[in-house]
């Protein structure tokens with residue numbers, strides 16, 4: 001297995017654009033790509049462009065009638081009427097929607113194939129992670145579920161155990177739904193509590209048809225670095241140690257950040273980076289190093305997303321960027337030219353996150369501890385673990 005990492009990128013993915021009033025501004029992808037270049041990460045990465053997925057791959061997750069509806073809306077966006085979730089405020093139709101969505105899915109499927117074949121140990125598609133798309137409908141800014149498609153492709157290639165860890169602030173509902181009954185896939189999602197955030201699912205009691213195949217940690221609104229890291233480490237490593245995945249697929253939505261306008265967690269860039277590093281280590285510890293890392297949500301498109309996913313890519317490339325590093329001046333010039341905003345100066349929020357290990361004790365009055373324990377009680381015994 002090569003030690004090299006692969007970055008999936010085709011400039012055309014920036015055509016995934018719901019319009020100027022929509023929060024998912026594709027400038028977040030453009031600026032991430034430029035920041036990766038500005039740090040010279042290409043020396044340690046292969047940049048690869050995969051083909052768009054075709055209907056036979058889309059059908060591994062999506063219904064053909066839905067794919068046909070996306071194609072029709074893509075050709076005539078003015079006629080989308082909200083059926084299949086297309087033509088809604090969250091998912092407006094746009095020309096070329098089918099093609100660019102299939103292209104993003106192709107990058108995630110290509111990443112999965114490269115890792116499965118052993119071409120590279122790690123592959124990153126930060127344009128992917130569109131985890132809300134359902135088998136039969138668009139949802140939450142997501143048309144085709146590239147994360148689920150990558151996992152489905154791994155299964156098609158013969159994988160028997162794939163773990164999916166989703167740290168986006170929103171519940172990874174589409175991926176959970178796609179593999180609800182499939183014991184070969186363990187889905188773990190850490191997200192803001194469904195009472196306060198879209199998509200209002202991801203309760204700890206959602207454990208899947210296949211004995212504990214779905215795991216949900218519903219974090220209280222306002223959770224910051226200490227709670228987020230404590231929850232991650234109290235749940236994810238033990239489950240991966242028990243499940244022994246052949247491949248680890250992770251989704252790194254950056255919308256947990258305190259500056260994110262659409263959600264209510266208070267996580268720093270520095271904690272996001274620590275979780276990225278933890279995912280990298282866990283892939284080596286439990287999945288023979290096979291790691292497919294995806295992007296996801298993230299609506300602080302200048303301040304947060306490019307730095308978060310540049311850290312992710314650098315970790316996958318084996319050349320992590322120290323948090324204290326300065327952001328290259330050429331990149332800040334590009335940020336200003338594109339957005340008339342100054343852009344951040346450093347690769348840190350200036351904090352050094354600390355957290356307490358779960359073994360260090362449980363506080364029954366603490367809402368974060370209550371949330372973690374609810375998950376462990378709901379699912380750990382189903383997997384033969386102590387709650």
Ligand SMILES: [Zn+2]
Pocket residue numbers: 168169170253255296297298
């Ligand atoms: Zn999200």
